[in-house]
Amino acid sequence: MKSPEKMGTIQIEVTNSCLRNCSNCTRFCGLHEKHFMMNMEQFKKAVDSLAGYDGIVGVMGGEPTLNPDFPEMIRYLHKARPSGKKSAFPVAPVRDFDRFLKDRWNNAVGAKRGLWSTFGKKYYENLEAIADIFPYQCLNDHQNASMHQALLIPRKELGIGDEEWIKLRDKCWIQNEWSASITPKGAFFCEVAAALDMLFDGPGGWPVEPGWWKRKPEDFGDQLKWCEYCSAALDVPRISGDKECDMVSAGIWEKIKERNAWKVRNNRCTVFDASGYDPEKYKYDYTNEPYLPNQDIRISKDTCMRFLYPRDIAVVLKNGAALPQGEKFHQISEEDAAGLDFSDWLLVIDGDISDITAEFLEHAVFNPGVLYFAGRGRLIFINKRASALAQCKKLPLELDLLTKLYPGAKRYNWKNHLTPDSILFSEKIAALKRHIQDCWRYRSGLLLKKLGLKK
Ligand code: SF4
Ligand code: SF4
Structure with missing residues (x-):
């Protein structure tokens, strides 16, 4: 086991509500009757308690962007923890987001702030702030096959004795490789132990006070009792995450079978037959094939299409410009645009633009905080949610006026062209x-x- 101080990341769990119910989720999504939402005060306390911690402070869920205070929380995190590598979302449009993720956001070296997300509407809506704040992001749409180990098959039900168990427990790969965490109920030596405390209505963790994370394994004390419920340290079956099914022991099933929870209601739990348990059958080498195989840390092209590409593009046409061909484009008047009466992106075209550009605008990832322009204002592309427009009551549609609103680092001159x-x-x-x-x-x-x- 490891002291949280030696871990690369300590998570702050802002909710256990999620958009998905992956198999054997480490937060037990799909097994809860109610979800928690950390409040702002708890979040601040959690961040402040980690002052002096050298690794990444992660914002995690469930799906963290579902917390209604998420925008305020991440601004606070940035302010309280400004050091480390800077975020690297380029102002240039990103055509291959999957590649970009691997090259830029999947590199944790030097990062002090991290985000774990499975995407969704709120991720899209907060993209400018997310791009500004998080140099490390673990984005996973969980739509690819990936083998998630069963977590709710306690060792006692498998007949594993104390002596053998202590050795296995102390080598637990999750505690040694992943994170400690903070929930609204306190601080924990292990993220799964924190989730078990939520699932089984436990007594909560350590007080969230400065330096709690310096505890050593010999100080973990009572929290280790959560390991008695958990099979992370054992050789047990795995199920592909995208199947949205859990495997649990008979004893755990007895505890949860009456719950009004998604996986229980929808028959998504299988009870593991522990008779004749043979660990050899379930040996799995995480050094050769990690918990999240390579394809799983990527996002599928589908996710990009649905979540990150512009969703709606309102178009203002000037001087005989033609409406681009594409399902997301629709024309609006200059008055509506000036009154910010559009929902997502605004494209202003003065003159001609090619169809290739239209196709490109629909199929690239743009930073909503950036002013994109080309041909000295023949094309302007902006998002209603840009922080630069937060105080704007009447949107100017001329480039020279718009550039005054956007800081220099958030302007992108699409040099040479409209293609x-x-x-x-x-x-x-x-x-x-x-x-x-x-x-x-x-x-x-x-x-x-x-x-x-x-x-
Ligand atoms: S995305 Fe899947 S694995 Fe992650 S928290 Fe949600 S349900 Fe759990
Ligand atoms: S056995 Fe479970 S609760 Fe215990 S350290 Fe490992 S993952 Fe955490």
Whole structure:
């Protein structure tokens, strides 16, 4: 076991409400009758208690963006914890978000703030602030196959004796590789223990006070009793996360079977037959195949389509411009645009733009906080939720007036044109750079092996 101080991340759990009910979820989504929402005061206390902690403070759920105070919470986190790597959401549109995620947001080195999310409407709505605040993001749409280990098969029901159990428990891969966490009920040495305390209405965790995270394993005390409910440290079956089914022991089933919870109501729980339990059957090497296999940390193209690409594009046409062809475009008047009477993105076209641009606007990820423009204002593309427009009562539709509203770092001049060729070109250059870096890493690895400095 590890002291939270030595962990790379400590999570603040702002809700256990989620958009999904993945199999064997570590927050037991689908088994709760009620959901919690951390309040602002609890969140501040949690952040303040972690002053001096060197790793990432994660905002997690469930789906954390569902907490109604999420925007205020993440602003507070940023203010209280301003150091570390800066966020890296480019102002340029991102055509290949999946690639971008792997290159930029999946790199935890030097980050002090992190977000764990499964997307959704609220993620989309808060994208500008999320992009400003979180240099590390673990985004997972959970729509790919990934083997989630059963967590609710206690060792006693499998006949594992005390001596063997203590050794297994102390090597628990989740506690050693993942995080400690804070819920509205206190601070915990392990994120799953924190979730078990919620699931079974436990006594709560340690007081959320400065330095709680410096406790060592010998100080974990009573909290270790949650391990007695948990099978993370054992060899037990796994189910693909996207099946939305849990496997639980007979004893746990007795405890939850009367619950008015989604997985119980919908027959999504299977009781594990512990007779003749043979751990060898369930051996699983997480070093070769992690809990979340490679495809699982990616998001599917479908997710991008539904959640991150512009959802609605209101268009103002000037000087004979034609309405772009595409399902998201619809024309509005200059008066409606000036009155901010549109729901999502606004495109102002002065003159002609090609169909390629229209296709591009529908299928790239844009930062809603950025003013995108091209051809000295022949094309303007902005989002109603931009923080730059928060105080704006009457939206100017001319580029020189708009640029006064947006800070320099949030303006993107789509140089040369109304087509995205220049962006596609820069994506190719970025891919080439990545390839050269990968080759360099591979070759230097070989060299180190040859010199006997690496196994
Ligand atoms: S996305 Fe899935 S695994 Fe993550 S909290 Fe929600 S239900 Fe659990
Ligand atoms: S056995 Fe469960 S509760 Fe105990 S440390 Fe491991 S994951 Fe946490």
